[in-house]
Amino acid sequence: MAADISEQPEVYAGLIDNGMSEISAVAAAIAERRPRSIVFTARGTSDHAALYGAYLSEIRLGIPAGLASPSVVTVFDARPDWKDSLVIAVSQSGGSPDLAAVVKAARESGAMTLAITNNPNSPLAAEAEFHIDVRAGHERAVAATKTYTAELLALFLLFEGIRTGDGKLEGTETGLLSKLPELASDVLTHSTAPDLAGRYRFAERFVTTGRGYAYPTARETALKLMETSYLPSLAFSGADLLHGPLAMADPGVPVLAVVGSGPGGKAMHDVLGRLENQRADIVIVGSYDLQGQTARMATPDIDERIASMLDILPLQQLALHLALQRGENPDAPRGLKKVTETV
Template identity: 80%
Template sequence: MAADIAEQPDVLAGLLDHGAADIASVAARIAEYKPRSIVFTARGTSDHAALYAAYLTEIRLGIPTSLASPSVVTVYDSRPDWSDCLVIAVSQSGGSPDLSQVIAAARASGALTLAVTNNPASRLAGEAELQIDIRAGHERAVAATKTYTAELLTLLLLIEGIRTGTGRLEAAESAMLDKLPELASDVLDGSTSAELAGRYRFAERFVTTGRGYAYPTARETALKLMETSYLPSLAFSGADLLHGPLAMTDAGVPVLAVVGAGPGGHAMWNVLTQLGRQRADVVVVGAADLPGQTARLRTPAVDERMAAILDILPLQQLALHLAIGRGENPDAPRGLKKVTETT
């Protein structure tokens, strides 16, 4: 897991250098198709990447977006009308049968289908009309790290390419993303996750929270903590946290709050105020010190879209160090394997 985490700056650079042209070609094809809506389908970590892409799609493209439940097709044998829609399956392995069945059903109903996967030879890639290789390379650990950030960047390039209508990014977007590998390296090198892991080694549970583009980061962090350290971890959007779950927070429940520099981060300020009234132990993930925080994992002040790729990095490291500190093996979580085949 440590090796996979450390490779992420190089994976991001490789995707920008060698994968951008292929993504632009697919984006141009989708822009020409003009889908009436976009539907994502995914499982596990990839579902969090799909949620990030759903925010991107509705905010940047203004196209209605949803996350499909594969069981509608595989368990209940229903066939929604996806004609004139774009259906995108996101999967690291491309090996889960249910996602392949959703793509097959969507294609049969008249949808344009796309597989975003780390395995271009997978069944999922074969079922879809279009496919994009996220180019993350072999991932050693069961817990996904570099494939997650590669999915995020792939989806960001795709959606921004659709937005221009040509598949090619605007100059400002391209310049912003060119800085990403170096920023990722700086975040990993400067992280204080190991020290925080020592502080929270004996925690019994965590709460993670964020809004907008940061909410998928909160969900992915909770998953990493559960699958590597077996720590019960509850993820909430900042808004949903205030609708009841706030009552369970106190000084004994660490809260990991992802607070960016844009509108989503600003929307978290009231959440932090309420957490302060609860005397919660709050770790802020972001670029600025904020009132009431116990500690901070520093990440740069960048556009919220790009921040989602950077903010998860020290949280991956935190999950790694917590697992080791608690005597667990993060490379071999009990009961799990790299490819989960759900139907």
């Protein structure tokens, strides 16, 4: 897992240098056909990448987006009408039968279909009309790290390419991406995750939170803590946290709050104030400082779309070091395997 995490700057650089033309061609083809809605299907970690994609779709393109439940097709044998929609399946392995079944049903109903995987020879890639290879290379650990962030970058490139219409990025986005590998390397090098892991070695549960593009980061962090350290971890959007779950906040429940400087981060300020009033143990992830915070895991002050690819890095390291501090093996969590096949 440590090796997989450390390779993410290299994966970013590789996808930008070698995958742009493929993604640009797919984006241009989709833009030409003007889908009226976008539907994602995914499981596990890839579901969180899909949620990030849904935010991109609605914020950047103004196209309604949602996440399909594969069981609608595979368990209940229903066939929704996805005509005029773009159905995107996101999967590291591309090997889960339920996702392939959704793509097959969507294609039969007249939808455009796209698979985003780390395996161009997978059944899912073969089932879809279009495919994007995230080019993350072999991932050693069961817990997904570099494949997740590669999916985020691929989705960013895809949606910004659709937005321009010709698949190419605008100058602002190109400039942001040029800094990404170096920024990722700096975040990993200067992470305070080992120290925080020592502090929270005996924690019994965690809460993670964020809004907008940061919400998928909160959800992915909770999953990593559960699958590597077996720590019950609850992820909430900042808004949902105020609708009841805030009541459980106290000094004994660490809260990992992802807070950037854009609209999503600013929308978290009231949430943080409420948490502070309840004397919660708050760790800020990002560039924002809260007077009552316990600690901050510093990440760059950058556009929230790109921040999602950086904020998760020290949180992956935190999950890794917490598992080691607690005597667990983060590379091989009990009961799990790398490819999960669900129907």
